[in-house]
Amino acid sequence: MKNILFGITAIALLVACSDEPGSTELVVDLAAGKAIAAADCSDCHGMDGRGETSEIPNLTGQPAEYLIDAMHAYRDGGRQHAALQDMTSDMSEADIANIAGYYSSLPPLTPLSDSVANEASYNEGAAVAAICEECHGEKGISMEEGMPSLAGQQPIYLMIATQEYKTGARGHEGSEDMLEGLEQVDIEKMAMYFASQTPPVRQPPPFGDPVAGKAISASCGKCHGAHGISHDPMVPSLAGQEPVYLVNAIKAYREHERVDEADMPAKTDAQIEDLAAYYSIQKMEASVEGELTGQEMAAKCDRCHSPASGRRKMNVPSLKGQSFEYLVKSMKEYRREDRDNSMMHKMSSRYSDEMIETLAAYYASQSN
Ligand code: HEC
Ligand code: HEC
Ligand code: HEC
Ligand code: HEC
Numbered sequence: 441m442k443n444i445l446f447g448i449t450a451i452a453l454l455v456a457c458s459d460e461p462g463s464t465e466l467v468v469d470l471a472a473g474k475a476i477a478a479a480d481c482s483d484c485h486g487m488d489g490r491g492e493t494s495e496i497p498n499l500t501g502q503p504a505e506y507l508i509d510a511m512h513a514y515r516d517g518g519r520q521h522a523a524l525q526d527m528t529s530d531m532s533e534a535d536i537a538n539i540a541g542y543y544s545s546l547p548p549l550t551p552l553s554d555s556v557a558n559e560a561s562y563n564e565g566a567a568v569a570a571i572c573e574e575c576h577g578e579k580g581i582s583m584e585e586g587m588p589s590l591a592g593q594q595p596i597y598l599m600i601a602t603q604e605y606k607t608g609a610r611g612h613e614g615s616e617d618m619l620e621g622l623e624q625v626d627i628e629k630m631a632m633y634f635a636s637q638t639p640p641v642r643q644p645p646p647f648g649d650p651v652a653g654k655a656i657s658a659s660c661g662k663c664h665g666a667h668g669i670s671h672d673p674m675v676p677s678l679a680g681q682e683p684v685y686l687v688n689a690i691k692a693y694r695e696h697e698r699v700d701e702a703d704m705p706a707k708t709d710a711q712i713e714d715l716a717a718y719y720s721i722q723k724m725e726a727s728v729e730g731e732l733t734g735q736e737m738a739a740k741c742d743r744c745h746s747p748a749s750g751r752r753k754m755n756v757p758s759l760k761g762q763s764f765e766y767l768v769k770s771m772k773e774y775r776r777e778d779r780d781n782s783m784m785h786k787m788s789s790r791y792s793d794e795m796i797e798t799l800a801a802y803y804a805s806q807s808n
Pocket of ligand 3: 588659661664674675676678689690
């Protein structure tokens with residue numbers, strides 16, 4: 441679907457899909473564009489459009505209109521980059537169109553990214569998670585009485601708990617030393633690793649009556665979700681939790697050892713055992729889509745970036761074959777709102793660093 445008509449020295453470049461209203465036709469002088477590229481751009485973007493370092497994006501495979509928008513954004517401050525702002529502030533509209541036409545007319549590049557980058561995934565969190573697995577069980581599935589499972593738990597809840605352990609604000613003896621030196625990103629990867637596990641269903645414990653427990657669980661479900669699967673990032677799931685831990689934790693709330701939760705209704709010991717029996721045998725699910733590969737996650741993005749019809753809107757850049765580092769950096773800029781685009785900000789705000797890296801690794805390994 442490249443609406444590019446090649447000529448010898450000058451080409452006519454149709455910059456909008458035929459299904460978009462207000463199509464305009466740009467006249468582009470390819471030779472003039474090439475001369476500017478050689479003089480001003482090739483040190484960084486090459487004559488073939490490939491970024492000389494991993495921080496510099498590839499320019500081939502992008503629609504001319506997107507490249508023009510990007511240069512306007514640098515010039516007008518919507519995107520921050522000193523060198524590009526300097527360069528674009530002196531360029532005429534014709535120069536901008538010519539250079540965009542030149543780079544968008546080049547053949548696609550073969551990706552440099554290898555399978556190693558492609559493996560950046562939730563599994564990276566496994567190294568940090570090993571610290572916790574010593575007590576909380578392999579993959580965070582606890583088989584030890586009184587020790588909570590972490591598998592499938594809400595990632596934000598795990599991150600906050602771990603940060604509080606690190607500063608000593610939450611008890612959990614000994615974890616300050618254990619967690620010393622961990623960066624925020626390590627904690628996030630660890631939380632995503634546990635959150636993406638799906639533990640097997642537990643056998644009923646030797647105490648309590650799950651049927652009776654279910655009958656009195658309605659008041660808990662308001663916060664902890666149906667069948668103990670929470671959809672609130674600040675409220676832990678109870679499904680599949682180790683039953684003795686559940687008994688102890690509920691009693692602790694009743695005795696107000698764990699403050700804040702005055703709302704949690706007081707219960708008798710027998711009722712607490714029933715509740716623990718009920719919740720412990722519920723099927724716990726992974727709270728994040730850890731098993732999704734970059735390709736599966738990318739399905740949401742491809743709606744705009746690589747539509748099945750092949751008719752990508754002209755203001756939407758191609759992501760395939762772009763460098764891994766550049767993709768990660770751009771997504772994080774949208775997430776922080778350092779790069780203007782409210783729609784991409786909304787999209788990216790739901791993504792953790794880990795998910796962004798997985799998506800970037802996928803796109804970096806595709807040919808455009
Ligand atoms: C000093 C190195 C350097 C030079 C010279 C340079 N660029 Fe860039 N260019 C970059 C970097 C780094 C970025 C990524 C900046 C960012 O993160 O927004 C970039 C981004 C771009 C983008 C945005 C691409 C996208 O996918 O959004 C365009 C378009 C672009 N440059 C065009 C040009 C043109 C045209 C020239 C020559 C007139 C040029 N650049 C010269 C380093 C350079
Ligand atoms: C030395 C053993 C040990 C290690 C190692 C350990 N924990 Fe714990 N953890 C416990 C015990 C015991 C409890 C239950 C008592 C309590 O609530 O403090 C617990 C409770 C928890 C809870 C639920 C209670 C709450 O505060 O919400 C979370 C979440 C948790 N641990 C996360 C972690 C994470 C994440 C790691 C690794 C960074 C970790 N733990 C490492 C022993 C350990
Ligand atoms: C008003 C909302 C709310 C209601 C209702 C509520 N909970 Fe909670 N519950 C929470 C929050 C929030 C936490 C996490 C508190 C924290 O960070 O220490 C929590 C924590 C827990 C924990 C500790 C889990 C862990 O992994 O450490 C257990 C067990 C628990 N609740 C059981 C119950 C039961 C049983 C009921 C019903 C009788 C109930 N809760 C009702 C909000 C609620
Ligand atoms: C509804 C359409 C739409 C969806 C869905 C969408 N994007 Fe975008 N994306 C855009 C548009 C439009 C831009 C150009 C914005 C700009 O100029 O900054 C963009 C820009 C980008 C860029 C910057 C590329 C560059 O060359 O600088 C990245 C990276 C990106 N999107 C990644 C994603 C990822 C990953 C997803 C899926 C999680 C996604 N997008 C989903 C429309 C979309």
